[in-house]
Amino acid sequence: MSLEEMSPAGSEPAPEKPIAPEGTSEPSMPAPDQPAPDVNENDRLMAAAAYATQVILPIVVPAIMLLSEENKRRVFQKYHAVQSLGFLVAAVIYEVLAAIVFVVLSVVSLGCLSCILWVLFLLPVVPAFYYAYRAYQGQYFSIPMVTDFLLDSKWLEKPPV
Numbered sequence: 001m002s003l004e005e006m007s008p009a010g011s012e013p014a015p016e017k018p019i020a021p022e023g024t025s026e027p028s029m030p031a032p033d034q035p036a037p038d039v040n041e042n043d044r045l046m047a048a049a050a051y052a053t054q055v056i057l058p059i060v061v062p063a064i065m066l067l068s069e070e071n072k073r074r075v076f077q078k079y080h081a082v083q084s085l086g087f088l089v090a091a092v093i094y095e096v097l098a099a100i101v102f103v104v105l106s107v108v109s110l111g112c113l114s115c116i117l118w119v120l121f122l123l124p125v126v127p128a129f130y131y132a133y134r135a136y137q138g139q140y141f142s143i144p145m146v147t148d149f150l151l152d153s154k155w156l157e158k159p160p161v
Contacts, residue, residue, distance in 0.1 A: 035138030036159065039076045046071060047080035047135035054088050054128050062088075075160060080135050082156045086146040087131065091124040098123075 065081035140159040150156035
């Protein structure tokens with residue numbers, strides 16, 4: 001620990017800075033649980049709606065966010081609109097696999113497991129609302145595998161720190 005990081009006796013410890021990945025000069029994501037700078041209430045609401053509406057009305061809200069000139073200029077909204085579309089694609093892939101598992105296990109069990117396995121189709125709802133909550137908190141966050149794929153494909157830009 002360096003002298004700059006140490007705090008005087010009786011005061012609170014210095015807040016931790018995000019750690020930059022090796023070979024880069026800046027962190028990949030802002031500090032967790034900290035709202036992003038320059039994010040207003042409209043940004044937070046639209047970003048949360050991008051995830052929450054994927055359950056009821058897929059594609060519509062993120063598409064509007066990406067097509068609207070006002071929203072297109074807002075980095076926070078654009079980041080979450082693209083990431084929510086990536087999440088939707090991952091959820092559709094999951095639903096197809098869940099349908100295959102449901103059919104196979106229902107046939108094998110002669111329909112007995114179908115009483116329980118319908119829950120498989122509701123599982124993507126939980127992360128969708130969790131991501132909506134995180135977006136409403138004004139946070140940039142990473143969805144495992146989805147965000148990495150979107151960044152590598154250049155469909156998603158790294159958020160400003």
